[in-house]
Amino acid sequence: MFAKRHAFRTPVPFRLIPLATALALAACGSPDNSALSVAVLGRSGGTSGAPFDIGESTTLAGQLLRASTTEGLVAFDEKGRVIPALADRWIVTDDGQSYIFRLRDGDWPSGEPLTAESAKKALQTALDALDGTPLARDLAGIDEIRTMAGRVVEIRLGRPMPYLLQLLAQPELGLAFKNRGAGPMRLERAGSAARLVPIDPASLGLPAVENWPQRSRRIDLRVLDGPAAVEAFNAGEVDIVMGGEIQDFPLTRSVGILRGTIQLDPVVGLFGLKVMRDKGFLADPANREALAMAIDREGLIAPFSLGGWSPTTRLVSPSLDGDLGTIGERWSEQSLDDRRAVAAARVRRWASGASGSTGERAPAPAAPAAAQPPGAAPKQATKATRGAAPAPVPPAANGPHLSIWLPAGDGSDTLFGKLAADFAAIGVHLLRSSDIEAADLRLVDDVARYPRAAWFLNRLACSDGQGLCSTEADARVKEATTATTPEERSALLTEAEAELTAANVFIPFGTPIRWSLVRGSVAGFAPNTWGWHPLMPLAWVPR
Structure with missing residues (x-):
């Protein structure tokens, strides 16, 4: 008897505009018919070396290797x-x-x-x-x-x-x-690639599979950066590119209709900016809220020609199991112009008491209280570590300067340009930082491993030690672990989301973007809610 599956509402699947009707599946085999070549996007190894560690859980390549062999x-x-x-x-x-x-x-x-x-x-x-x-x-x-x-x-x-x-x-x-x-596969080294060979079940004391050598094939796994991976796919050197995120998505424009198809996973998770420090302008939750109010979320993704993407102002993706529906989208009754007017007023108030334009602030009257989700009171964050748009408001000469870290890539360049324009519209100067530790704001792009509020709240907990957090929210999450009923647990997690929202320590954009390139001849691959594509199903030879 198998455990019951618990359904939840998935986001509307992504669709490419206008590529959805143009891309076609094409049969184009691997250079070696006995193997399937897979490229995983990564920055650490590039085209040289084999940065594979079965115990590594922080990279997609490491996770794929562990899942395949253990x-x-x-x-x-x-x-x-x-x-x-x-x-x-x-x-x-x-x-x-x-x-x-x-x-x-x-x-x-x-x-x-x-x-x-x-x-x-x-x-x-x-x-x-x-x-x-x-x-x-x-x-x-x-x-x-x-x-x-x-x-x-x-x-x-x-x-x-x-x-x-x-x-x-x-x-x-x-x-x-x-x-x-x-298993179900064993790892062999092959230069800069990891060779994964399916294990014959009979060798593990399991029932034999007839014609095992003909039924299965090995997987050759390589770690490449975005440009190298897409180039290899276009040249027919790899059959699948997986692990694509927003920073490399513009590279998919080079994929011709005879080479393969772009697959997008209907995932949920965290995609937005984590506030890393409570210094200067960012010391006040109302000012941090001003940044969130200034962002045109649909405009952020418009340059990528993606349809079906779901913007949100909530920390927890809406409509998950256990969502009581008592926390809605923020500022839903205000237009973008109205939101920016409120945000710009907070920036001007801060700037009137700022000393220079370094982001540090001299004593000044308190900023207006942050707008709160239903049932939430204003809360100051706890610091865990150091940390066509409307016409812009003319920036104050001593307006705040903030730095942001984004991963390298053309998609990140586009994202930065949109965010810089959004923040300039309220008088905030945004700068790009190459030092992730020194940045005031940091992009968080993480897919949920299970679709419940607890996953989101655990990723933003103080114990994570990354940026600002809310001890009050953590306390509610801890209480939820001992709740006696699902209803009580959901209510406590809703309170935790309200506390964390009020602290304004995370600025959500919407759902993460995950994409893969898949040759038309490939079987054993399917878009899914987790954005997870195991290697063993790809190792079965199509009949």
């Missing part, structure tokens, strides 16, 4: 659905607080049997390695891991976790025995 109790298929892995079936008790997994027959790669005890120890080791990370906070509801029989493992929860299976399928929850994972 599977967990469950895994994702190409459509983002949870499927069996080391566990071949499971049940969930009626109260939602116990998940019971029956492990598959077979062995670890060492030849030793896969047992409940060995799987329990491996799972506990994986959980311990997450200590202090946002994912550890997501998994905080796990109370105990027990062995019930030779191949049965039970995970007991202190509270229901409707998305536990999605979390257990994450690469970081892969189970290793004696520092080796059980």
Whole structure:
């Protein structure tokens, strides 16, 4: 009996304008028919070296390698659905607080049997390695891991976790025995590429697959920067480019209709600016709110010719499971011109008491209180670390100068230009910083691993140690972990969102943008809500 899936409302799928009707699938095979060549976008390795580390969880390449070589109790298929892995079936008790997994027959790669005890120890080791990370906070509801029989493992929860299976399928929850994972692929080095070879199930004590060598193929994985990856795709050197974000999206304009198709994932997550310090202009939540009020969110994405993108002023994507609907979009009754007029007045008030144009402020009357979401009171943020548009308002000579960090790429250049114009419209001077640690504002672009408010709030928690935060919001999230009913938990998380919104420590744009380039002949790839594309489904040879 399989656990029930919990549906949620997904964003309207992205569509390309006007490319959607022009791009066509084309059959263009890999140079080596025995392999599929995949390029993952990354900055660390470029075209030289092989920056692959199975234990690395901060890069997409590292996550793909771990998921391919060290599977967990469950895994994702190409459509983002949870499927069996080391566990071949499971049940969930009626109260939602116990998940019971029956492990598959077979062995670890060492030849030793896969047992409940060995799987329990491996799972506990994986959980311990997450200590202090946002994912550890997501998994905080796990109370105990027990062995019930030779191949049965039970995970007991202190509270229901409707998305536990999605979390257990994450690469970081892969189970290793004696520092080796059980596949489904093994890693070989091949110069600057990682060669991933599907493991014959028979070698793991599993039922044999007829004609295994003909049914499967290896995956050659390379890490390339955006221009190199798109160039390789256009030249027919790689079959798939994955891991695309907004900074490299303009490169897709070079992809011809005979080469392949651009795939966009309907993801949710955090896409906006984190406020990194509470100095000068940014010391007042009302001033930080002024920046959020000045942004034309639809205008930000207009140059990219994307339809179906969902702008939002909320920290938590709307319409997720558990959303009470009591927090709506901010400033919904004000036009962009009206919002900018309010924001510009705050800038002028600050500038009238500023000393020079360095961003530091001399004593001056308090700025107007920030507009609050329903039920929220103004809150000062806690500092965790250092940290065609309407006609612009003429900037004050001593108006604030703020710096922003964005990843390198043409898309980021476009984004910076739009943001600089939006901020100039209220008298704020925006500068681009190449030093991520020195910037006042930092782009956050992260896809949610499960669609609930807790994911968003955990990513913006004070314990993350990145930029400004709200201790009041963190307190509500902590209370929610011990809530006795789903309704109480949702209410506490809604309060946490209101507190965090009032603190104005994060300026949301909308949903993240994730894209891939896929050759028309490729099978085993599908856009999905998680933006996650495992390699093993790509290793099956199309019939």
